[in-house]
Amino acid sequence: MIPAYLVLLIPLVGILFFALAGKKVDTGKLNIRFNAVCLVATIWLAINVLNDGTLLSAGRGLLIDSFNVYLIVLTAFVGLTTSIFSASYMMHEKELGRLTEKRLKLYYSMYQGFMLAMYLVLTTNNMGVMWVAMEGATLATVLLVSLYRTPESIEAAWKYFILCGVGIAQALFGTILLYYAAAQIGNGENALLWSVLFENAKQLNPEILEIAFVFMLIGYGTKIGLVPLHNWLPDAHSEGPTPMSAVLSGLLLNDALYAVVRNKMLVDGASHNEMAGHLMMGFGLLSFLVAAFFLHRQKDIKRLFSYSSIEHMGMMTFAFGIGSPLATFAALLHMTVHSLTKSAIFVTVGHAAQLAGSQSMDKIRGLIKTQPRIGWGLLMGTIAIAGFPPFGVFTSEFLVLLATMHSYPWLTPLLLLGIGIAFAGLFRHVQPMVYGEKPEGQVTVKANLWPVIIHLALVLWLGLTIPGFLANWFSQATTLIAGSAPL
Amino acid sequence: MNIEQQDFYTQAILSLAALVGLTSFLMLGQGRLLRLIFVFALQGSLLTLTTTLAGYSLNNPHLYISAVLTLMLKVIFIPWMLRREVIQMNAQRDIESTKNKSLLMMGGAGLMVFSYYVLHPIVQTTSPVMLNALAVSLSVVLLGMLLMITHRQAVAHVVGFMSIENGLFFAAIVATNGMPMVVELGVAFDVLVAAVLFGIFFLHIRSSIDSLDVDRLNRLKEVDK
Numbered sequence: 001m002i003p004a005y006l007v008l009l010i011p012l013v014g015i016l017f018f019a020l021a022g023k024k025v026d027t028g029k030l031n032i033r034f035n036a037v038c039l040v041a042t043i044w045l046a047i048n049v050l051n052d053g054t055l056l057s058a059g060r061g062l063l064i065d066s067f068n069v070y071l072i073v074l075t076a077f078v079g080l081t082t083s084i085f086s087a088s089y090m091m092h093e094k095e096l097g098r099l100t101e102k103r104l105k106l107y108y109s110m111y112q113g114f115m116l117a118m119y120l121v122l123t124t125n126n127m128g129v130m131w132v133a134m135e136g137a138t139l140a141t142v143l144l145v146s147l148y149r150t151p152e153s154i155e156a157a158w159k160y161f162i163l164c165g166v167g168i169a170q171a172l173f174g175t176i177l178l179y180y181a182a183a184q185i186g187n188g189e190n191a192l193l194w195s196v197l198f199e200n201a202k203q204l205n206p207e208i209l210e211i212a213f214v215f216m217l218i219g220y221g222t223k224i225g226l227v228p229l230h231n232w233l234p235d236a237h238s239e240g241p242t243p244m245s246a247v248l249s250g251l252l253l254n255d256a257l258y259a260v261v262r263n264k265m266l267v268d269g270a271s272h273n274e275m276a277g278h279l280m281m282g283f284g285l286l287s288f289l290v291a292a293f294f295l296h297r298q299k300d301i302k303r304l305f306s307y308s309s310i311e312h313m314g315m316m317t318f319a320f321g322i323g324s325p326l327a328t329f330a331a332l333l334h335m336t337v338h339s340l341t342k343s344a345i346f347v348t349v350g351h352a353a354q355l356a357g358s359q360s361m362d363k364i365r366g367l368i369k370t371q372p373r374i375g376w377g378l379l380m381g382t383i384a385i386a387g388f389p390p391f392g393v394f395t396s397e398f399l400v401l402l403a404t405m406h407s408y409p410w411l412t413p414l415l416l417l418g419i420g421i422a423f424a425g426l427f428r429h430v431q432p433m434v435y436g437e438k439p440e441g442q443v444t445v446k447a448n449l450w451p452v453i454i455h456l457a458l459v460l461w462l463g464l465t466i467p468g469f470l471a472n473w474f475s476q477a478t479t480l481i482a483g484s485a486p487l
Numbered sequence: 488m489n490i491e492q493q494d495f496y497t498q499a500i501l502s503l504a505a506l507v508g509l510t511s512f513l514m515l516g517q518g519r520l521l522r523l524i525f526v527f528a529l530q531g532s533l534l535t536l537t538t539t540l541a542g543y544s545l546n547n548p549h550l551y552i553s554a555v556l557t558l559m560l561k562v563i564f565i566p567w568m569l570r571r572e573v574i575q576m577n578a579q580r581d582i583e584s585t586k587n588k589s590l591l592m593m594g595g596a597g598l599m600v601f602s603y604y605v606l607h608p609i610v611q612t613t614s615p616v617m618l619n620a621l622a623v624s625l626s627v628v629l630l631g632m633l634l635m636i637t638h639r640q641a642v643a644h645v646v647g648f649m650s651i652e653n654g655l656f657f658a659a660i661v662a663t664n665g666m667p668m669v670v671e672l673g674v675a676f677d678v679l680v681a682a683v684l685f686g687i688f689f690l691h692i693r694s695s696i697d698s699l700d701v702d703r704l705n706r707l708k709e710v711d712k
Binding site for chain 1: 605606608609611612613621624625628632635641644648651652654655658659662663666667668669670673674676677680681684685687688691692695696701704705706707
């Protein structure tokens with residue numbers, strides 16, 4: 001269990017370190033180091049899980065099983081690559097005079113705070129602590145959204161704060177109801193531990209749990225960005241610094257979905273109707289379709305890709321809602337590839353916006369002519385996220401389609417329609433940005449595109465073949481969630 | 488089941504639930520910010536009382552810690568902070584004209600009925616007392632949202648936000664005698680950080696739009712202007 005504690009301890013030290021650090025510290029580089037050490041700890045943790053199976057800490061406070069272990073490694077990995085990007089990005093912003101040294105320190109301190117909240121959501125075994133950590137993630141990022149202190153960014157941050165705060169309060173009500181149901185069968189202080197709840201799920205009162213799930217879905221669903229609770233998401237993504245958009249899209253949304261799925265497993269155990277699944281399918285499909293249409297009318301490049309995140313989160317929620325082993329497997333894979341691809345895209349988007357000096361898509365032109373690596377990176381990322389073979393997103397979307405055809409064939413046309421519309425929406429905007437003549441006076445910027453290359457290579461790899469240990473975790477997690485193995 | 492047949496603790500909890508619900512309605516109809524903050528502090532003190540009472544009658548010492556936390560946060564710190572903000576903004580005499588006050592009140596009453604309706608399945612497994620307590624908490628949550636929808640001042644939004652927390656806290660105390668200690672401390676920490684962040688935001692909003700009227704935060708729109 002040592003690595004699990006380390007994973008939580010390192011970002012905690014990071015928060016304090018950056019908050020108290022002096023002026024001469026190279027904050028960007030140190031942030032990379034903190035995240036790198038964390039990645040090493042998570043890999044150590046993953047090896048432990050690989051050898052020994054599910055881990056439960058001494059006080060049963062932490063639970064690492066096949067469902068969350070790969071998400072923890074993914075979180076650390078995206079955290080590291082984004083921190084590599086953010087070092088050069090933030091340096092550039094500081095040179096432009098948009099940030100002061102003090103705000104940079106706040107940024108790095110809160111970056112670590114956000115990472116801590118994410119690790120805590122994933123590792124904790126206590127549903128109450130999970131809520132606290134989720135709210136903590138909002139609190140850590142809200143000041144980052146308003147980091148530039150422009151009127152727009154303050155408005156976006158206020159909206160984010162209020163909507164997510166009120167939204168997640170619903171999840172707390174759900175957690176209280178869950179505790180109330182759990183307290184009826186005893187276990188006292190341990191009643192909120194997920195492992196205990198899952199063991200005794202059959203005895204929990206199904207009526208109370210169903211009501212609780214509705215509140216949980218609304219609460220955590222606000223964070224996933226499910227329509228119609230998604231309003232904060234494009235604003236927060238477009239106004240905050242780009243590395244923040246990358247981790248919000250790549251990590252926060254995933255973790256909120258993770259929380260919903262953990263709760264769904266409890267409800268499914270207690271009641272044997274498919275209420276929870278149907279609710280998730282409905283919300284997921286609605287988000288998927290609405291976001292696909294909204295892609296067409298965006299003007300800001302970061303808003304464009306944040307709607308694409310809503311679309312993909314909708315699809316995952318839908319797939320988890322179907323609940324068949326194949327759909328669950330597909331959703332787990334989609335969580336991984338979406339998070340890798342989307343954070344890679346935000347990295348290139350950040351560079352592209354710095355290149356053009358604007359986030360408005362009308363002003364971003366001729367990327368390939370100006371700086372081929374950024375242009376190709378954006379194009380490749382978009383191809384991957386739109387679901388072209390051989391990238392991993394294609395595999396997972398294809399599996400979702402297959403599972404839908406098995407379980408709810410009449411919904412397949414809607415999914416296909418959504419994928420088509422989203423594809424058109426992305427490319428009508430991306431094509432003029434990457435191709436075409438470069439505007440006069442556009443010069444290259446210092447860009448580190450290694451994160452993008454590594455992410456896209458991984459997505460490609462996952463599209464061609466899934467490594468054995470990962471497939472093994474996916475199918476174990478599927479067995480845990482859906483009741484039987486996918487194949 | 489009549490209320491006289493219940494033991495003293497249950498009777499007291501039911502009356503406190505009614506009072507907490509009443510304070511929510513009072514806040515909903517309140518146009519003056521300082522009075523709004525006062526009623527919010529009142530709701531906080533009712534919660535403190537409930538927690539202390541629950542701690543005493545169930546002989547559960549950790550509830551005393553919760554009671555102290557509530558007293559410090561919801562009765563002293565947050566109202567103090569908001570009051571200072573209002574006085575600095577010189578907004579204590581502003582009356583917020585909520586249109587259609589009677590309709591608003593009826594909407595609030597409707598939300599309360601809705602809460603009872605939503606939680607009715609619970610009655611099969613527990614006492615009607617629990618239903619009352621939980622339904623009142625849920626309606627405090629919903630009334631807090633309604634307060635945020637109908638008021639334009641950022642201060643009123645914070646009061647609404649915090650009264651949602653109050654509703655949740657009441658549910659936790661009455662239904663389950665408080666959450667596990669670690670969760671409760673975590674929630675209190677989150678509320679504290681949120682309150683501090685709200686303070687920072689007031690500063691930013693004021694310097695950006697020179698007022699705390701959040702209706703004027705309207706630059707980010709999906710539809711082109």
